[in-house]
Amino acid sequence: MSENEAWVEHCIGRNLIKVPDSYTGATVVNGVFKEAGLAGEESKFDIIVYSTKMTTAEFNREIRKRRVELQENSSENVDVFEYEKDLGGDAIMFRVRKLEDAYESEIRFLRGGSLVLIRLDSYGRNFVRAEERLVQLATRIHELDQSNVKESSLNFCLGPLMLRGVYSYEYASYDFRNHKGMHLNVDINTYIPDDRLTLIERMSGPDSLLKKFDVQHKVLRKDERLVVGMRAQEWLGWAKLSEDDDAKTLKFVLETMRNKPGRTFPKLSVTLDSAQPLEDGTPTRTTLSDEQAIQLWDSIVSSIRTTGGE
Numbered sequence: 001m002s003e004n005e006a007w008v009e010h011c012i013g014r015n016l017i018k019v020p021d022s023y024t025g026a027t028v029v030n031g032v033f034k035e036a037g038l039a040g041e042e043s044k045f046d047i048i049v050y051s052t053k054m055t056t057a058e059f060n061r062e063i064r065k066r067r068v069e070l071q072e073n074s075s076e077n078v079d080v081f082e083y084e085k086d087l088g089g090d091a092i093m094f095r096v097r098k099l100e101d102a103y104e105s106e107i108r109f110l111r112g113g114s115l116v117l118i119r120l121d122s123y124g125r126n127f128v129r130a131e132e133r134l135v136q137l138a139t140r141i142h143e144l145d146q147s148n149v150k151e152s153s154l155n156f157c158l159g160p161l162m163l164r165g166v167y168s169y170e171y172a173s174y175d176f177r178n179h180k181g182m183h184l185n186v187d188i189n190t191y192i193p194d195d196r197l198t199l200i201e202r203m204s205g206p207d208s209l210l211k212k213f214d215v216q217h218k219v220l221r222k223d224e225r226l227v228v229g230m231r232a233q234e235w236l237g238w239a240k241l242s243e244d245d246d247a248k249t250l251k252f253v254l255e256t257m258r259n260k261p262g263r264t265f266p267k268l269s270v271t272l273d274s275a276q277p278l279e280d281g282t283p284t285r286t287t288l289s290d291e292q293a294i295q296l297w298d299s300i301v302s303s304i305r306t307t308g309g310e
Helices: 056-073 127-138 199-204 290-303
Strands: 007-012 015-020 028-035 045-050 078-086 091-099 102-111 114-123 141-143 155-158 161-164 167-177 183-189 217-227 230-239 249-257 267-273
Touching: 007 167, 007 290, 015 183, 015 290, 028 155, 045 127, 056 078, 056 091, 056 102, 091 127, 102 127, 102 141, 114 127, 155 167, 199 217, 199 230, 199 249, 217 249, 217 290, 230 290, 249 290, 267 290
Parallel strands: none
Antiparallel strands: 007 015, 028 045, 028 167, 045 114, 078 091, 091 102, 102 114, 141 161, 155 161, 167 183, 183 267, 217 230, 230 249, 249 267
């Protein structure tokens, strides 16, 4: 990391984080949501946002490809392609009967040039209600407005888009990588309770994988800190995962701890790894010293802040 490298702020969920300019965000963001006030047995939405810009012509080719895929996978009793509806405005719905009375409905549409896939399961021939929920959800997905994101506490950022509304279940995962094998991941799971064992107990306790498999490793720091007003634990270390004595893999992890999960108290899980293969499979080596890695980590974690209050 160059001392003069610029840092870029990204919106993740209802928080902001800064990462070095050399770290590129993943082209795909995955999320899982459920509207507030629904019964426990109601299914959750899967939302996938592809941030690569797509034209209407490219979208139409993508739809034709998906249609052929569904037709080819369809059989008499399993994965039966049952229904297709053009919703207008670069949006289309498909329905597949997966097995007996289990259905999967999906909408694919363009929003701000980004391809969005939203998907919902239904059972007992309740696909009409499921598809009404899908259509309603699609209306809540908008382009991310960088000018007012700091006032958008009721918006949940998903790459270049944001989801409006109140939900009883919220999960999303964000990845950033550079060309030297560094990988930063942030998972947000708003309402999930804390684990029974703390992060430090899992990483350093007798049942940790490092101890079970007798992995040569070094702990650089394990401590508590505050992150956007929440207590958090962090474990920073490296391990030797190959026979090369000069090769090491950094593993820095942080988790928030909350007595009362909620929109302003989400579970944030942040992980920074080194020596990760590039997208084409090219192996990499850790190039940062321990001190440089800790400095990078502290800068990233200290930059996390909320976009607004409840």
